[in-house]
Amino acid sequence: MAAATMRMAELSGTSGVSVASIKLYLREGLLPAGRHTSPNQALYDDRHLQRLTLIRALREVAGLSLASIRAIVDSLDNPETELFDTLSTMQSAIISVPEGRGEHDRREEAQQLVDAVVAERGWVGASPENPSRALVEATVARILAVGADPALSVPLLDAYARAAEVVARADLAGLRDIAENDRVIELAVIWTVLGDSLLSGLRGMAHEVVSRQEFVAPPKAVE
Amino acid sequence: MAAATMRMAELSGTSGVSVASIKLYLREGLLPAGRHTSPNQALYDDRHLQRLTLIRALREVAGLSLASIRAIVDSLDNPETELFDTLSTMQSAIISVPEGRGEHDRREEAQQLVDAVVAERGWVGASPENPSRALVEATVARILAVGADPALSVPLLDAYARAAEVVARADLAGLRDIAENDRVIELAVIWTVLGDSLLSGLRGMAHEVVSRQEFVAPPKAVE
Numbered sequence: 001m002a003a004a005t006m007r008m009a010e011l012s013g014t015s016g017v018s019v020a021s022i023k024l025y026l027r028e029g030l031l032p033a034g035r036h037t038s039p040n041q042a043l044y045d046d047r048h049l050q051r052l053t054l055i056r057a058l059r060e061v062a063g064l065s066l067a068s069i070r071a072i073v074d075s076l077d078n079p080e081t082e083l084f085d086t087l088s089t090m091q092s093a094i095i096s097v098p099e100g101r102g103e104h105d106r107r108e109e110a111q112q113l114v115d116a117v118v119a120e121r122g123w124v125g126a127s128p129e130n131p132s133r134a135l136v137e138a139t140v141a142r143i144l145a146v147g148a149d150p151a152l153s154v155p156l157l158d159a160y161a162r163a164a165e166v167v168a169r170a171d172l173a174g175l176r177d178i179a180e181n182d183r184v185i186e187l188a189v190i191w192t193v194l195g196d197s198l199l200s201g202l203r204g205m206a207h208e209v210v211s212r213q214e215f216v217a218p219p220k221a222v223e
Numbered sequence: 224m225a226a227a228t229m230r231m232a233e234l235s236g237t238s239g240v241s242v243a244s245i246k247l248y249l250r251e252g253l254l255p256a257g258r259h260t261s262p263n264q265a266l267y268d269d270r271h272l273q274r275l276t277l278i279r280a281l282r283e284v285a286g287l288s289l290a291s292i293r294a295i296v297d298s299l300d301n302p303e304t305e306l307f308d309t310l311s312t313m314q315s316a317i318i319s320v321p322e323g324r325g326e327h328d329r330r331e332e333a334q335q336l337v338d339a340v341v342a343e344r345g346w347v348g349a350s351p352e353n354p355s356r357a358l359v360e361a362t363v364a365r366i367l368a369v370g371a372d373p374a375l376s377v378p379l380l381d382a383y384a385r386a387a388e389v390v391a392r393a394d395l396a397g398l399r400d401i402a403e404n405d406r407v408i409e410l411a412v413i414w415t416v417l418g419d420s421l422l423s424g425l426r427g428m429a430h431e432v433v434s435r436q437e438f439v440a441p442p443k444a445v446e
Contacts, residue, residue, distance in 0.1 A: 053370065061369055087434055095427060098420075117425075123432045132427025139420045146284055147276065148413040151397035159393035160418070161425050163386035168429035170382035172437055174374035190371040195383070196426065197321075197362045200419040202340075202384050204318060204355025206391035207415075209346045211310055214395055 005043040008034075015052040022052065028066055030055055030073050047182075054186040058090075061193050068093040076181055083181055088130075090185055094192055095131040103141035110140035117157045121165065171195060228258075228266040238275040245275065251289055253278055253296050270405075277409040281313075284416050291316040299404055306404055311353075313408055317415055318354040326364035333363035340380045344388065394418060 012019045025031040031051055034042030051073070058069045072093065075086040103110075114137050118126050126133065143152050171191050178184050235242045248254040254274055257265030274296070281287045281295065295316060298309040326333075337360050341349050349356065366375050394414055401407050 057369060057371075084434055088431070091427060091430065095424075118428075123428065125435045126428055126432050130428055130431050132424045132431070135424035136421060136428065139417050139424060143413065143417050143421075146280060146413055146417075148410055148417075151394075151410050151414060156393050156397060157421075160390055160421055161429070163389045164422060164425035165429040165433070166386045166389075167383055167426055168433045170379050171374075171430065172433050174379060176437065187371050187374050190366065190369055191374060192427070192430075194362050194366050194369075194371075196419070196423045198359060198366075198380075198383055199387060199422055199426070201318075201355045201358035201362060202387035203390055203419065203422070204314060204415075205341075205346065205349055205353060205359065206384070206388040207314065207394065208311070208353050208355070209349050210388070210391045210395050211307055212348045214399065 005035075005045050007041065007043065011044045011048060011052070015049055015056070017052050017056060024066075025052070025055060028070065030066065030069055032077075050180060050182045050186075054182045054189075057186045057189045061190050062094050064093055072185065076185060083184060086181070086185060087188055090189060091192065092131050094189070095135055097131060097134045097138050098142075103138065103145035106141040106144035107137065109144060110137045113140055113152075113154065113157060116154050117161050120154065120158050121161050123161075167195070167199060228268050230264065230266065231257075234267045234271060234275070238272055238279070240275050240279060247289075248275070248278060251293065253289065253292055255300075273403060273405045273409075277405045277412075280409045280412045285317050285412050287316055295408065299408060306407060309404070309408060310411055313412060314415065315354050317412070318358060320354060320357045320361050321365075326361065326368035329364040329367035330360065332367060333360045336363055336375075336377065336380060339377050340384050343377065343381050344384050346384075390418070390422060 006014070008019060008022065011017075012022055015022075017025075022031065026033060031048060034044040034048065036042045055069055055073075058064045058072065064072075072086065072090050075081050075089045114133065140152070140157070143149065171188075174191075175184050175187060178187065229237070231242060231245065234240075235245055238245075240248075245254065249256060254271060257267045257271065259265045278292055278296075281292045287295075295309065295313050298304050298312045337356065363375070363380070366372065394411075397414075398407050398410060401410065
């Protein structure tokens with residue numbers, strides 16, 4: 001399939017990205033140069049459009065800086081880099097671990113709990129440097145520090161981890177058949193960010209449904 | 224069991240809440256008055272300690288305003304109000320639905336998808352006014368608006384909803400045997416907020432584990 005070519009104005013119209021932003025991305029090297037037809041005019045194709053759509057997701061959905069976006073597209077364009085590593089780079093750029101406050105002394109205990117869950121789930125290959133692991137440890141330490149530990153147990157954490165794995169498998173299944181690496185990363189970014197929000201909302205809905213069963217007294221029988 | 228009594232200074236030391244904050248909560252009616260032993264001195268008991276621990280969770284973990292905290296403790300102290308309704312009040316105070324941007328025209332489509340998932344899950348009694356439902360709809364509309372819809376399907380949403388239900392049941396099981404309503408709400412607040420963060424981190428860890436299996440090329444066989 002021949003790639004359609006277009007001028008800057010059409011690239012802007014189709015992608016929904018302003019000409020000023022496209023020029024910025026060209027200057028910053030986020031977007032590869034077009035094929036020049038004269039010193040002031042160049043032609044762009046579908047790969048530029050796909051890259052712009054990816055950059056837009058990284059900026060607007062994930063709120064990343066140009067420097068973080070640069071690291072991701074450099075990784076994508078490096079033929080030596082596996083797609084898996086680009087996914088890791090993207091994940092590291094997106095995930096922020098809240099500053100610990102008061103939970104410092106519970107950190108070791110939290111690490112042991114997370115180790116127990118990883119072993120229970122058989123999560124071989126879970127890297128200790130994964131920022132998501134740091135987020136889990138910080139959160140468990142905070143739960144311990146604020147005194148909610150009676151509710152915290154390996155079985156409860158394992159229920160969370162099992163649910164997380166079900167969702168992660170469903171997420172990845174949606175990416176398996178996509179041929180273009182730019183599009184894989186674009187969808188992975190959108191789902192990493194918005195999937196959390198989806199899960200949070202659905203968990204809130206499930207809380208209502210389940211607690212209605214458990215916490216509402218049955219209506220009194222009329223004598 | 225007789226409730227232990229204590230003076231203001233001890234209540235502050237045991238709860239970790241400053242005397243100034245305790246006085247503010249007394250003035251605002253968040254904390255019931257102590258039993259006065261002289262015009263300038265009062266005694267407090269375990270119920271004051273429990274209430275302060277709850278207020279602390281509502282302020283520090285959930286970041287709620289004094290007005291929102293007031294609504295929750297008023298609901299707790301009203302003998303006509305079911306614990307379920309106090310849980311709903313708490314949930315409404317905590318959940319924020321991001322402002323729609325560009326996703327307005329996908330809202331109806333999003334509602335239909337959410338309806339389909341609710342029916343599929345058999346979530347009878349899921350209220351249309353639940354702020355979590357609004358969060359799910361807004362998120363689905365945003366996923367559609369940013370062009371990630373090829374990955375979005377009722378089976379994928381249903382995988383999310385099933386996982387959310389597993390987690391919600393585990394959450395509620397931890398609250399079932401707690402006798403004091405203040406403590407139920409305190410733990411529910413902490414887990415509503417920190418449970419999302421836990422699930423987000425575990426999902427990120429699961430992404431790594433599952434994508435390592437799917438996206439890393441097996442090492443080339445040595446001839």
